Amino acid sequence: MTVTLADVAARARVSPATVSRVLNGNYPVAADTRERVLRAVDELDYVLNGPASSLAAATSDLVGILVNDIADPFFGIMAGAAQTEISGPGGSARAGCEKLAVICNTEGSPERELTYLTLLQRQRAAAVVLTGGALEDPGHIAAMSAKLGKLARAGTTVVLCGRPPMPDGDQVLATLAFDNRGGARRLTEHLLGLGHRRIGYVAGPPERTTTRHRLEGHRAALLAAGIDEPQDRLTVHGSYARSSGYTATVELLAREPGLTAVLAANDTVALGVCAALREKGLRIPEDVSVAGFDDLPFAVDTWPALTTVRLPLAEAGARAGRLVMGKEAAPVGGRVGVEGELVVRGSTGVRR
Structure with missing residues (x-):
């Protein structure tokens, strides 16, 4: 009917x-x-x-790039690199191969994410790139799977960049998944190697995959080192914002004044951690070591420079752009793990 x-x-x-x-x-x-x-x-x-x-069932010259927050360098770097591959440097893609890349800012809203995908479906988008972590809600996962299936059947190429695989990956050409667990584990092992045992953790929103994976990596390293006491007391969840790092650190210090290190959900959160520590008269790293995640451009310019895990954001975004443009063949199996690199700088030091 x-x-x-x-x-x-x-x-x-x-x-x-x-x-x-x-x-x-x-x-x-x-x-x-x-x-x-x-x-x-x-x-x-x-x-x-x-x-x-x-x-x-036809497709247009439109490519949608979905981000949680375009103001966050984490997403801006990936989106910019993908856009360059889609339209070419300065918009100089080969004649006849031009695509219009449109950045869709979801503000972390699952409803807005689905709305943008519906709009792209109606515009018969040639491709869609979904960046960043996913919401861990069964209803939203099912809705996303159904929506991506509709897009794929209509001829839209779908690539996930920095996002875990979908339960049913048939609708996705390729998944470039960041190894958040491995990166967080290496970061925690670094602090343990410096003698730290009372380590606070400022986590991201509990409903996001990135948050869970990084927290799992952190706790796996603690468990492997023989620290098996419950960690909830030393963990505070919040948004991926500087203000969250500040508020969470004040809370952590109230819970455990003897903290010697704090791991932050990302580099932006780490800025708030550092501000709270300084306000309390604590030195970094002499009194408390601080580490972030992602290695955003400002991390090397903080004082002291921030120890972090470097994710190849620009490289991943560029590869996603090449995949949706057909410039690069899809990986065997459709999935690629993207590892992070531990970058040690001045914000972490030996426990004193």
């Missing part, structure tokens, strides 16, 4: 005129109404009648 505009309107609980406005983009519509309409379009698999329906 053919799905009509009226069916979409009924599902979204709006008028047919509102559905038309959302799909045509020619009239302002409230954000929550827009998302409700697009969700109904997706659930009902609605396509326009007439010529548009015959093009439903």
Whole structure:
């Protein structure tokens, strides 16, 4: 049975005129109404009648790059490198091979992530690159799997960059997965080798895969070193923001004044950790060692320079761009593990 505009309107609980406005983009519509309409379009698999329906399986020159936060260098570096491969340096891709790369900033919202994918599906996007960690929610995982399946069946190439594999990987051309567990384990082993035993951990949001994997690597290193006491007291979760690092460190020091080291969820969080320590009159690394993760550009310019794990963000983003453009063959098995490199700088030192 053919799905009509009226069916979409009924599902979204709006008028047919509102559905038309959302799909045509020619009239302002409230954000929550827009998302409700697009969700109904997706659930009902609605396509326009007439010529548009015959093009439903075709693809355009559009490539969507989804990021959690474009202001975060972690995502900006990957997106920029991917865009360069998609359009060429300065937009100088070979004639006939040009694609328009569009950055879609989800702000970490699972609803917005699905909305952008629906919009890209309606625009018959040639490819989609999904960057960063994923939300660990069974409902969202199922919705994402279904949505990526629809995109793949319509001819859209899908690549995951810095993101763990989907449970059903058939809809994805390639997955470039960062070894967050291994990187965090090496970072913790470095601190243990310096004599640290009371190590605070400022973790990211508990519902994100990146958070869980890095925390698992940290705790695996502690367990291997014979430190098997419960670690929840020395772990505080927060956002991947500087303010989170500051607030969490104040909390950790209140819980355990004898901390000699703090591991941060990423380099940005580590900046907040350092600020809180200095405010308490503690020296880095003489009193407390600090380490981050990712090796963002500013990490070498902090004082002291930040010990961290370097992820090849630009290289991974560029490879994702080449994969979606067909400049590079998909890896055997579709999955590639991307390792991090321990970078030791002045922010960590021997326990005193």
